[in-house]
Amino acid sequence: MASSPYAVHPEEEDGRTVYVLEDGAARAHAWVVPGLGCNAYRFSVEPDEHEVGIIEPPPTLDDLQQSPSRYGIPILFPFPGRVAGGRFGFRGRDYALRVRAAAGNAIHGFVYDRPWQVIASGASERDGAVLVSRFESQAFPELAAQYPAAFRLDLTYRLRGWSLGIEARAENVGREALPLGYGLHPYLHAPIDHGASAGGCVIQVPVTRRWELAELLPTGRILPMEEDLASGVSLEGRAFDDVYTGVIAAEDGSRAVLSDTKARLAVTVAADPQFREWVVYTPPRPAVCFEPYTCVPDALNLHSRGIDAGLIVLEPGEWRSWRVEVAVRRM
Helix, strand or coil: CCCCCEEEEEEEECCEEEEEEEECCCCEEEEEEHHHCCEEEEEEECCCCCCEEEECCCCCHHHHHHCCCCCCCCEEECCCCEEHHHEEEECCEEEECCCCCECCEEECECCCCCCCEEEEEEEECCCEEEEEEEEEHHHCHHHCCCCCCCEEEEEEEEEECCEEEEEEEEEECCCCCEEECCEECCEEECCCCCCCCCCCEEEECCCCEEEEEECCEEEEEEEECCCCCCCCEECCCCCCEEEEECCCCECCEEEEEEEECCCCEEEEEEECCCCCEEEEECCCCCEEEEEEECCCCCHHHHHHCCCCCCCEEECCCCEEEEEEEEEEEEC
């Protein structure tokens, strides 16, 4: 009987435990560090006997610890994006969040820079290489005063072929209602096969409208598009930090695509139908981020103004789950 090509094994890197998911037949690997936000900080494939990095990793895991939202695939929960001034009101109470150096705003939630617990790992022909981790907000007492209810977030990574699946399940384990949004922040190499120039790279984002921003915070107004991102635009010489909506979705969700015509490779970020916003961001490096969000940034405050911002509210005991996939293909 042939051995399985799938495997999951722990390793030590920069003094931290990381888990390597492997598909030996497809020559694909993903590296996850549970102790630093459960970040899948590297994902690579080997199309022509050489490794191609799909996700942009940090130089070291110490760099990731210093800048946990700037590399890999940060997990954004219970709010993706900024919350104005780190303050919001919900059901008659006011809350103050930890404010970061993001123009005095809170940003990206609680889970991307804190340790997670690995609860399962393994490999099978059906599921591929699998790693399951959990974040319990009750393990961090400082969060109780910052947010209306306690939560549990389970995250499952599945590597099969040139596809990395990311499944999340959030549950309200508190006694009050839990307002939330969920998002991912994958940093994709652009160009895909290393190098510094985005020449030959085209991005397609399935959106038809954009949120008006003031100092990177949505004002509540939705505006028409200035260009047809859904049909594709060149990435060369472009800079993005924008929030889009009016998602063009099929029955199984929507897809944003980075195509590198020189490398003849394409990367797709596919999100299930619950993701109603896409953020596109280009860091000051050869990379691009397609960020699927279930709600708009600052949804906690927009919701209190009566604006449909996509905020989800779970009552005690309720749960919600989401699926995203980062997949590579030849062109």
